[in-house]
Amino acid sequence: MAAPSGKRAENRRVRTEALQRAALGLFLQYGVEAVTIDQIVDGARTAKGSFYRYFRDKTDLVASLVEPLKRDVSSSFARCAERLREASREGNVAKPYEGLAQDLIRCVLQYPDVVRLYLHESRGPKNGARAPIVELAEAVLDGATELSNIAHELGLVRGLVGRLSAIVVVGASELIITRLFAGDDVGPVLEMPGELVSLVLDGVRARATPAPAPDKPRPARAAKKVAKKPAKKAPRRR
Amino acid sequence: MAAPSGKRAENRRVRTEALQRAALGLFLQYGVEAVTIDQIVDGARTAKGSFYRYFRDKTDLVASLVEPLKRDVSSSFARCAERLREASREGNVAKPYEGLAQDLIRCVLQYPDVVRLYLHESRGPKNGARAPIVELAEAVLDGATELSNIAHELGLVRGLVGRLSAIVVVGASELIITRLFAGDDVGPVLEMPGELVSLVLDGVRARATPAPAPDKPRPARAAKKVAKKPAKKAPRRR
Amino acid sequence: MAAPSGKRAENRRVRTEALQRAALGLFLQYGVEAVTIDQIVDGARTAKGSFYRYFRDKTDLVASLVEPLKRDVSSSFARCAERLREASREGNVAKPYEGLAQDLIRCVLQYPDVVRLYLHESRGPKNGARAPIVELAEAVLDGATELSNIAHELGLVRGLVGRLSAIVVVGASELIITRLFAGDDVGPVLEMPGELVSLVLDGVRARATPAPAPDKPRPARAAKKVAKKPAKKAPRRR
Amino acid sequence: MAAPSGKRAENRRVRTEALQRAALGLFLQYGVEAVTIDQIVDGARTAKGSFYRYFRDKTDLVASLVEPLKRDVSSSFARCAERLREASREGNVAKPYEGLAQDLIRCVLQYPDVVRLYLHESRGPKNGARAPIVELAEAVLDGATELSNIAHELGLVRGLVGRLSAIVVVGASELIITRLFAGDDVGPVLEMPGELVSLVLDGVRARATPAPAPDKPRPARAAKKVAKKPAKKAPRRR
DNA sequence: CATGAATGAGCGTTCATTCAT
DNA sequence: CATGAATGAACGCTCATTCAT
Numbered sequence: 002m003a004a005p006s007g008k009r010a011e012n013r014r015v016r017t018e019a020l021q022r023a024a025l026g027l028f029l030q031y032g033v034e035a036v037t038i039d040q041i042v043d044g045a046r047t048a049k050g051s052f053y054r055y056f057r058d059k060t061d062l063v064a065s066l067v068e069p070l071k072r073d074v075s076s077s078f079a080r081c082a083e084r085l086r087e088a089s090r091e092g093n094v095a096k097p098y099e100g101l102a103q104d105l106i107r108c109v110l111q112y113p114d115v116v117r118l119y120l121h122e123s124r125g126p127k128n129g130a131r132a133p134i135v136e137l138a139e140a141v142l143d144g145a146t147e148l149s150n151i152a153h154e155l156g157l158v159r160g161l162v163g164r165l166s167a168i169v170v171v172g173a174s175e176l177i178i179t180r181l182f183a184g185d186d187v188g189p190v191l192e193m194p195g196e197l198v199s200l201v202l203d204g205v206r207a208r209a210t211p212a213p214a215p216d217k218p219r220p221a222r223a224a225k226k227v228a229k230k231p232a233k234k235a236p237r238r239r
Numbered sequence: 240m241a242a243p244s245g246k247r248a249e250n251r252r253v254r255t256e257a258l259q260r261a262a263l264g265l266f267l268q269y270g271v272e273a274v275t276i277d278q279i280v281d282g283a284r285t286a287k288g289s290f291y292r293y294f295r296d297k298t299d300l301v302a303s304l305v306e307p308l309k310r311d312v313s314s315s316f317a318r319c320a321e322r323l324r325e326a327s328r329e330g331n332v333a334k335p336y337e338g339l340a341q342d343l344i345r346c347v348l349q350y351p352d353v354v355r356l357y358l359h360e361s362r363g364p365k366n367g368a369r370a371p372i373v374e375l376a377e378a379v380l381d382g383a384t385e386l387s388n389i390a391h392e393l394g395l396v397r398g399l400v401g402r403l404s405a406i407v408v409v410g411a412s413e414l415i416i417t418r419l420f421a422g423d424d425v426g427p428v429l430e431m432p433g434e435l436v437s438l439v440l441d442g443v444r445a446r447a448t449p450a451p452a453p454d455k456p457r458p459a460r461a462a463k464k465v466a467k468k469p470a471k472k473a474p475r476r477r
Numbered sequence: 478m479a480a481p482s483g484k485r486a487e488n489r490r491v492r493t494e495a496l497q498r499a500a501l502g503l504f505l506q507y508g509v510e511a512v513t514i515d516q517i518v519d520g521a522r523t524a525k526g527s528f529y530r531y532f533r534d535k536t537d538l539v540a541s542l543v544e545p546l547k548r549d550v551s552s553s554f555a556r557c558a559e560r561l562r563e564a565s566r567e568g569n570v571a572k573p574y575e576g577l578a579q580d581l582i583r584c585v586l587q588y589p590d591v592v593r594l595y596l597h598e599s600r601g602p603k604n605g606a607r608a609p610i611v612e613l614a615e616a617v618l619d620g621a622t623e624l625s626n627i628a629h630e631l632g633l634v635r636g637l638v639g640r641l642s643a644i645v646v647v648g649a650s651e652l653i654i655t656r657l658f659a660g661d662d663v664g665p666v667l668e669m670p671g672e673l674v675s676l677v678l679d680g681v682r683a684r685a686t687p688a689p690a691p692d693k694p695r696p697a698r699a700a701k702k703v704a705k706k707p708a709k710k711a712p713r714r715r
Numbered sequence: 716m717a718a719p720s721g722k723r724a725e726n727r728r729v730r731t732e733a734l735q736r737a738a739l740g741l742f743l744q745y746g747v748e749a750v751t752i753d754q755i756v757d758g759a760r761t762a763k764g765s766f767y768r769y770f771r772d773k774t775d776l777v778a779s780l781v782e783p784l785k786r787d788v789s790s791s792f793a794r795c796a797e798r799l800r801e802a803s804r805e806g807n808v809a810k811p812y813e814g815l816a817q818d819l820i821r822c823v824l825q826y827p828d829v830v831r832l833y834l835h836e837s838r839g840p841k842n843g844a845r846a847p848i849v850e851l852a853e854a855v856l857d858g859a860t861e862l863s864n865i866a867h868e869l870g871l872v873r874g875l876v877g878r879l880s881a882i883v884v885v886g887a888s889e890l891i892i893t894r895l896f897a898g899d900d901v902g903p904v905l906e907m908p909g910e911l912v913s914l915v916l917d918g919v920r921a922r923a924t925p926a927p928a929p930d931k932p933r934p935a936r937a938a939k940k941v942a943k944k945p946a947k948k949a950p951r952r953r
Numbered sequence: 954c955a956t957g958a959a960t961g962a963g964c965g966t967t968c969a970t971t972c973a974t
Numbered sequence: 975c976a977t978g979a980a981t982g983a984a985c986g987c988t989c990a991t992t993c994a995t
Contacts, residue, residue, distance in 0.1 A: 007974095008973085008974060009973090009974065009977095009978085009979080012973090012974090012979075012980095013979085016979090016980090029364065030364060030366075031364055031366050031367075032272065032363055032364050032366050032367070032369065034270065034272035034273060035272060035366055035367055037963080037964065037965085038964075038965060038966085039963085039964080039965090047980080047981090048980055048981040048982055049965090049966085049981085049982065049983095050966090050967080050968080050979095050980070050981060050982065051979080051980060051981075052965095052966095053965090053966065053967080054978095054979065054980080058965075058966090059965090120362055120363075121362050121363030121364065122362075122363060123362075124358055124359050124360075124361075124362060124417065125270055125358075125359035125360060126267070126268060126269060126270050126359065128269050128270050128273055129270070129273060131270065142418075164418075164423060164424065164425055164426065165415070165425050165426035165427075165431075168411070168414050168415055168418050168423075168425060169411040169414075169415065170411075171414060172410040172411040172412070172413060172414025172415065172417075173406070173407040173408075173410040173411045174410070175410055175414070176406050176407070176409060176410025176413070177403070177406050177407065177410065179362060179410075180380075180402070180406050185402060185406075186402065187402055187403050187406060188402065188403035193403075247954090250954090254955095275988085275989060275990080276989075276990060276991085277988090277989070277990090285955085285956090286955055286956040286957055287956080287957065287958095287990095287991090288954095288955065288956060288957070288991095288992085288993085289954090289955060289956075291990090291991070291992080292954080292955080296990080296991090297990090485975090488975090492976095505840070506840060507840060507842050508748065508839055508840050508842050508843070508845065510746065510748035510749060511748060511842055511843060513967080513968060513969080514968075514969060514970085515967090515968070515969090523976085523977090524976055524977040524978055525969095525970090525977080525978065525979095526970095526971085526972085526975095526976065526977055526978065527975090527976060527977075528969095529969090529970070529971080530975075530976080534969080534970085535969090596838055596839075597838050597839035597840065598838075598839060599838075600834055600835050600836075600837075600838060600893060601746055601834075601835035601836060602743070602744060602745055602746050602835065604744075604745050604746050604749055605745075605746070605749055607746065618894075640894070640899060640900065640901055640902065641891070641901050641902035641903075644887070644890050644891050644894050644899075644901060645887040645890075645891065646887075647890060648886040648887040648888070648889060648890025648891065648893075649882070649883040649884075649886040649887045650886070651886055651890070652882050652883070652885060652886025652889070653879070653882050653883065653886065655838060655886075656856075656878075656882050661878060661882075662878065663878055663879050663882060664878065664879035665879075669879075721995095722994085722995060723956095723957085723958080723994090723995065726958075726959095726994090726995090727958085730958090730959090751984080751985065751986085752985075752986060752987085753984085753985075753986090761959080761960090762959055762960040762961055763960080763961065763962095763986095763987085764958095764959070764960060764961065764987090764988080764989080765958080765959060765960075766987095767986090767987065767988080768957095768958065768959080772986080772987085773986090
C-alpha cells in the first residue's frame, strides 16, 4: 500500500517530467509568457488535458520548476548565516562565504536550466507565470542582504553596508553566470568566487580604510573608476 | 501649407506620445508581453486603428520607446572610448570613466521609465516585443566590454580582463539601479559611481598585486569573498 | 455462488444508487445539462470509470431515475381508465378520478425529487439528457388526454373536449406542485385534488350547457374537481 | 451628429438581430444550454468575435431576447392592477381581466418564439443562461398573484385566495399555449380567455360558497374566468 | 485620417469517454 | 471489477490585425 501500483506512480513521474522538460526548453527559447500550453504538450508528446491533470496552469508549472532551486538556495543562505555567527568567535570570516559560494555553484550545476530561466525572468513585475521566479529573486536578494547585515553586525566587514554589498555581488554574479551560460569567454571562472568574495570583503575594506601605506606604488588606490550602467526595463505579457 | 502640415505633424506627435506613455506605464505594471493593444489604446484614449497607423505592432512601439535611450547610451560609450584613447597620452585614466558615469546617470534621469523597462526585460530571449530591449542590453554590454578592452590594451588597468570587469560593473550597476527604483535604501548613492569605478580599476588592481605590507592586521586581505549567485530550476509535480 | 453473486449484486445496487442520488441532487440544483459526470462521481464518491460501468451516459442515468416514476404514473392512468369504463355502468364518475389523484399524490410522495426534476425539465425540446423526462411529460399528457376522451365518449362529462381539459388540469397541477415544492403558501392543499376534479368535470360541464336562464344573475355554480397530478423534474446544464 | 453614421448603427442592428434570430431558433430546437456560441455565429453568419462585441455571454443574449417581453408583460399586469382598483367602484370585475388577457395574447402574437422559449425554459433552477427566463417566470407569477390579491382585497372574488388561483390560471394557460405552439388541437381557442377568467373569478366563487340549496339540480352557473398567460421575448442589444 | 466594428486563429480550460493498471 | 489517468474534441473567450465608415 505504500507503493500501491508502482506503475501508476512511475507514469505520473515520467509525464510530469516530460512536461517540465518540454516547458523549460520552450521557456528558455521563447520566454515564459510567449509559450503556450499547446507548445508544451506538443513538446512533451502528451494530450492537452494531461497538462491540466498535473498542473493547475502555467504559473503552477513554473512554480514546480523553481521550487527545488528555491529550497536549495534558501537552505544555502541559512547555513551560511549560521556559520557566519559561529565564525565571529573564531575570526574566520571567509569560510562561510566560500561555503555559500560552493553551495550556490552546486545549485547552478544541478539545475542549470532553471537557473537560466531564473536569470531570464527574475526581474520585472511579479505577474502571471513569472511570479514564482520573481519570488525566488526576492528570496535571493533577501538572503544576501541578511548575510551582509550579519557580517556587518559582527564587525566582520567594514565595507559598504549590508544591502548595497549584497546588491553588488548578486548583480555581478547573476550577470556573470548569464554570460557564462551564453557562452561568453568571461575569464578565469574558477577564480571568480574568490574574487567576488574579496571584492566585497576586501575591496570594500580597502576603500574603507584610508589606504594604509602608500610607500609603494599602489597609488592608484584612489583611482576609482566606476562604470555606470544605464537603465532599462522589461515588461512581460499575458 | 507649411502651417497645416505643422498641425498634422503636431497631431501625430501628440497621439504617438499618448500611445507611448500609456504603453510604457502598462508595460512596467504588467510586463510587455502581458499588455494588449486594447489596453494601450484604452489608456491612450485613442481608437484601436490609430495604433496601427503609428506603429507596425507592439515590437515597433517598444523599439520606439527604447531608441532614444539606445542612441544616448551608445554615444556615451563612444565618447568614453574616444576619451580613453586620448587619456592614454596624459595618464588620467579615471576621467573618461567618470564622464561615462555622469552621462549614463543623465540617461537614467532623462528616461527613467524606459530604463526601468530595460531593467525589467533586458535579460532573456530576444523574442517578440522584447527584442529591442534585449538589443539594447547587448549594446550596453558590448560598449562596456569595448571600454575595458581599450583600457586593458592601453595598460591602464591590470585587473580582470575586459569582458569580465565589464560584466561585473554592468551587473552590479543594473541591480543597484533596479533597487533604487524599487525604493530600497541602498546606501550612499552619490558615492556609488566612484565606488564602482574603483571597484573595477582598483579593487581588481589591489587583488592583482599580492598585497604589499601585511604588517598590520589587514590579514583578512586574503579573506576573499565570493558572492555566488544561484539559479536553478527543477520540475516537480503539482 | 449464489451468495457471492448476491454480494456482487448488492455492491452494484449500492453504487448505482449512490450515483443516482448524487446526480439527482446536482440536477435539481444546477439543471441536468449543467451537471458534469465529474461532479456526479465526486458526489457519489466513486471513480469516474464506474459511472460508465453502470450507465451508458448522462441520458441513461436520467432515464433510470425517471423510469420508476414513469411506470407508476402510467399504471395509475391505466387503472383510472379501466375504472372509468366500469364507472359508466354505475354512474359514479368522480370515483376513478379521485383514485387517480390519490395514486399520483402517492407518486409525488414516493419520488419527490424525481418529480421536482420532472417539473424542472419536462418542457422544452426532447434533446440530450432531457429526453427521458420529456417523454414522461408526453406520457402524462397522453394519459390525461385519454382519460378525458373516455369520459367524453361515455358521456360522463359535457365540458371542453378531452385534450383541453387534460391540458388545463395537468398545467394547473404541475405548477401547483412546483410551487408547493418551492415552499410557497399555496392554500388548502388537501382540498386541491377535489377542486381540480370538479374544475374539469363540473366547471366544464356547466359551461357546456348554454347557460339556462340568464334572467337572474345566473348564480355561479361550481363544478367539481379533478386532481391531476403529474410528476416531474428537469435540471438544466451549463 | 444625432445619427452620425447611420450605416454603423444600421449594421449594428442588423448583426444584433441576426445573432438573436439565429440563437432563438437554436435555443428552441436544442435548448438554451445545449447551444454553443459557435452554432449561433454560424447560424448568424458572423465571426465568433462579433458575438462578444454584442453580448457579454450567452446569458446576456438570452436576457436581451427576454427583456422586451418582460417589459410588456409587466406593464400588462400593472395596467390590469390599476383597472382592477378602478373597477371596484363600478363593480365590473371581468373587464380588467379580459383586458389583461388581450394584452397577453398580444404579447404571444408579437413575440411568439420568445414565448416558446419561455415556455421551454422557465421552470427549473435559475442557473446560467436560463436565469433571465426564470426571472420572467417569477415576474409572471408575482404579477398574477398580485392581481388575485387585489381582487380578493376588493371583495371582487370569493374564491381561493390569491396565490392559488394565480397559480392555477398561470399553470393552465402556459400549458395550453405550449400545446397550441406544439400544434395540438386544443379546442375552441377563442373562447379560452373567457373560460379561464370565469374559472378563477366564478368557479372559485361558487366553491367558496357552501353550495346553497342542493334541492334542485343546483343549476350550474359557470363563472367566467380567464387565465392570461404570458410569454414573450425580444432580442435587443448589449 | 480617426474610428471602432469585423474577423478568425488561437488560447486556456473543460469534459465525456476510453483504457491501462 | 474499481480506479483514475489519458485523450483530444470542443468550448467560451481574447486579441492582433484589417477595413468599412
